[in-house]
Amino acid sequence: MKFQRPLILLPLLFAVVFDGETIEGAPPLWCAAAAGHLAVVKLLVRHSANVNSITKTNSTPLRAACFDGHFDIVKFLIEHHADIEIANRHGHTCLMIVCYKGHIKIAKYLLGLKADVNRKSVKGNTALHDCAESGSLEIMKLLLQHGARIEVDSYGMTPLLAASVTGHSHIVEYFKQHVGLVSRKDMVDAMELLGATYVDKKRDMMGALSLWRQAMEERFEDGKPPLPKSVPLMTVAAYNDAREVLTLDELEELVSDPDEIRMQALLIRERILGPVHPDTSYFVRYRGAVYADAGQFDRCISLWNYALDMQQKILEPMNPMTQSSLFSFTELFSFMISEHSRFRNSNSGGRGGRQIPPVAYDDILHVFEKALRELSLGMAHPTAVECSNLLGHMHRTMVLTMNICCLLARHQAFLSKQQSDRLFQYTEKLVQMAPVGNKGYTLLHIACARDSSVAKRYSVCQFPAPELVTLLLRAGHAPNVRDLEGNTALHVAALAKPCTPALARALLDGGVHLDLVNRHDKRFEQLLQDQKVHDLLNAARHTTLMCLAARTINKHSLPYKGVIPARLESFVAMH
Structure with missing residues (x-):
């Protein structure tokens, strides 16, 4: 008899894209169940794959099969002891997902197995809510027959109101005809x-x-x-x-x-x-x-400010919805400035022949003030947002705030003295907050990074932004602050592809040191790509005898600690 080596399943986990969403930590059985490959599911289970294995979001293979309605896989997994009540990180069970997706055959099967019809998610919604939101009337009838109760979720929403919000009039009509349900x-x-x-x-x-x-x-x-x-x-x-x-x-x-x-x-x-x-x-x-x-921009700005005020009062600091509002304002103001400038220069109409009115810079200042408030609240209550992505929320809010500030800094010629004074006061307040984002980036690093632009369709606020750099440094930003890689803003500017003379001058005139090395012993001139330092600036003008001496010590690895005054040791080390 020929010896056959047994199949050994390693505990592999994958990051897969399913229905447009990236699923982290997906076991092979989850992938097979989600894709509808029954034969592969059977093979994996036969070789001892855990039927209740989970992804990073606590989704099981059974839930993955329920999502796209793979009934044969659902039945097979349950027959092999898959737990129908394991919920994902949002508290959504298998019954909830089939209700939302409208898979009535699986819903009947799960209800026959006594699935909990009144189970609540983290936000308090039940399977009835999912039916109402998706318009699955027949499944909703089944749930009611199996004892489903009309409950309210954390927003105070009943299934009836959920149907109204999503526009499912047939669900609303059903409740209307069945007196006593609501x-x-x-x-x-x-x-x-x-x-x-x-x-x-x-x-x-x-x-x-x-x-x-x-x-x-x-x-x-x-x-x-x-x-x-x-x-x-x-x-x-x-x-x-x-x-x-x-x-x-x-x-x-x-x-x-x-x-x-x-x-x-x-x-x-x-x-x-x-x-x-x-x-x-x-x-x-x-x-x-x-x-x-x-073309009714004043009505738009008024409504968006009202929505932003509402979000800042209700939502936790740096919530993605509030960030979305700040992003929308950035795009709107960029569009208005861009189109009005185009009209003024060409003496023709804006988009579709429509003249775009000039932006009111007080409106931008008003939104800038709200962006500062959002950043301040986020820094004061760092646990208010999801800890796993706290730095990401902070960085995104910093970038949005800097884009709004950039619109003002780049158009200071159009500001009144009172507006300029307010801009400077707000920028001083922003600088004093000293927020830090991804990679240890400060506000100055963000001002010098090309990927900081959020309204990329319009040229009015593209990064790097020399005017913004000047404003930040004039407002007291530390010039030589470093990120986690030891890069100053000048190092970041070197990677801007290309670095402009205006940007280099703004940094150096503001006190950024030309000769500092990062953690990889790289200076500004060594990081320039397809550019020469003399094309950007007069290096000799920004190099002192102390800089040359420090570079010489490091070049020849000369011992200096304990030899030179202690206050100079850090200066040499930076070179």
Whole structure:
């Protein structure tokens, strides 16, 4: 009998891209289950692969099979003791994912195995929420038959409201027809919220008005206690001081005013969802973007500022949503400056023949101040963001703040004295914070790095930015501060491809030392790519006798510690 070597499975883990998302630490069984390769799954299990192995996000092979509806693999894994209740890091179970993806056959199978229909995720949503968000009505019916309860998530959202936010009118209609599942007030809120979704997602204003009319009639239906709206006394300037309609007559007057209908949608969403829900600020920003596309930049800036204020009050510091708002402002201001300049120089219209108005630099200063606040809050509460990516959040916020500052620094000629003074005061405050990002980068390193540009489509704020370097150094930034590789901002500038004379001059005139070496004993001139130092600057003008002496000591490896004054030892070491 021929001896056959047994297959030995090494505990390999992979980083794979699945459905556009990178999955870290995926075991082979997870990969096979996700890809739908039943034969490979069977082979791996037969050779003792752990059916409950997990990725870095705690996703199991069973959950991977559930995602794309591979029923045969789901059945096989469960028959070989896969645990149906293991949730991923967000608390989402296998039942939740099949509800969201609409795989009814797997849902029936899991429910037959007594899967927990009322299990909650980290953010409090249940499988019913997932059905409502995805529009899986038939699965939702199954869940209700198996004892699913109507619960609220951490945002106060019921499955009914979740369906309204996502625009699944058939889910809302099902709840409406089945009296007793939800309260009368919840049903009214759902119809009003669905109407707001019709305005912003479906662009169906007549459909929205019809839903709002039904809700208003239900609020004041004869024989039932009235359900008056609870609206704030103060109006919102960003909403053009619009007030939410309170009667059917007021509602009918909206027909002739599309813009007022749009404001009603924002008011309704904020009243029902509250400022904490991500959709509230998202749709304020969306409406602002629509106004910008129509050339109404003042309306856009007003709405975006309102959304940013909302985010800074509610979200933890340096939240990606707040960063997204700062990024949007950077792009908007860059576009406005670029297009207005093009119009002024060519004496022709802007995009599509439309003249772009000049940007109000007070608007940029206002956003710059908010960026400083975000950075300050993040530094004061470093545990407020996910620890594993704390440095990444910090770096991203620094880069966004520097891009906004760059817009102002590059256009100081257009600023009034009062605006220039405010810019300098804000920059001093920024410099005093002394934040540090990825690779130990300081603000000055970021100002000299080409990849710091975020609005790459426009030339108004491209990095490296000599004007920004000058402003930072004038505001008191330490000139020779180093990153983790021992690089000064001048070393970073050398890698800018190309380094410009203006950048080199700004750094050296601000006190950056020309001869300093990094941790790899490289100077500025040695890091230049396809450039010569004499093409950029007069090196002799920035080299002292002390520099030459220190370089000579290091070149010949001469002993100097204990020989020269102690205060000079660090100076020699830097050369």
